[in-house]
Amino acid sequence: MKSKNFVESLNASVEGFIYALKTQRNMRIHFLLGVLVLVAGIYFNLNKTDLLFLFTAICIVIILEMINTSIELTVDLIKDVFHPLARVIKDISAGAVFIAALNALVIGYVVFSRGAAFKIEDLVHQIKQSSWHITFIAFILVLFLVVIGKVFSKKGTPFRGGMPSGHAAFAFSMWTAITFLTEQGIISVLVFIMAVLIARHRVIAKIHNAWEVIVGAVLGTLTTAVVFQILR
Structure with missing residues (x-):
């Protein structure tokens, strides 16, 4: 050559x-x-x-x-x-x-x-004052728990199928975060409807069963709520 x-x-x-x-x-x-x-x-x-x-x-x-x-x-x-x-x-x-x-x-x-200082106290205070930081932490924690749950359930793949439903978890995590951040109830209701539709589609498409979707929804809701309760 x-x-x-x-x-x-x-x-x-x-x-x-x-x-x-x-x-x-x-x-x-x-x-x-x-x-x-x-x-x-x-x-x-x-x-x-x-x-x-x-x-x-x-x-x-x-x-x-x-x-x-x-x-x-x-x-x-x-x-x-x-x-x-x-x-x-x-x-x-x-x-x-x-x-x-x-x-x-x-x-x-x-x-x-x-931002400015990198003292741990200042960092925690900055996170508590920033809804964006709190939401990011909540989403990352939900992702971690979903992947861990699927690994231990030995069903499906980390990002498709299995227990729990990642799509349902993130949809309801988003709804919970928006509920904490917004003062307008109509927005929370609309996002909740969107989350329900996403979860319903996962069942209709036979990617998840109803139980996997329910567990994902509960996981996303509770995890995000706990993060906001602790950091806000």
Whole structure:
């Protein structure tokens, strides 16, 4: 095989990136979110160190997404018949992307939310005074409890099916948060109706049974209510 010169290698690299961007939905999502986050960082006049942290975190996610795509294509290429280990290999590479995305989420949250002092007392006070911080904490806690519940129930996947219903949990978590934050009852009622419709659709689509949806709704409601009661 003829060795490539620098320009040919650069072209191949760009073509590989473009191919992943064109064919992989998650790649497009991560790239778009990364661009929006960097634009937001520049708009809010973040310092160079914070922008560097954001850029590095975004690059790690995109790089691992491309590696994950390469691994999936390689496994599909060399395996003519289904093998359980092929699925495990793909899941592990996808898990690496998931961890990188969580890391980017945490870095983004810290960079965009940090204010003046970093004393723990000031941080707690700032969180209590910010409904946005409280809502974010509630949603993250609901996500954690839903995933843990599905892991222990050994049914469905972390983000589809199983006990409890994640969609119902988040829908009712949103309703609870809005109920705490708004003084207009009509808004709370409308969001509640929306949450019920989302939960109902999960049952109609046979993704969850009624019990899984009810448990998810209760989990989202109680978790969010407890967070607001403690931090407000």
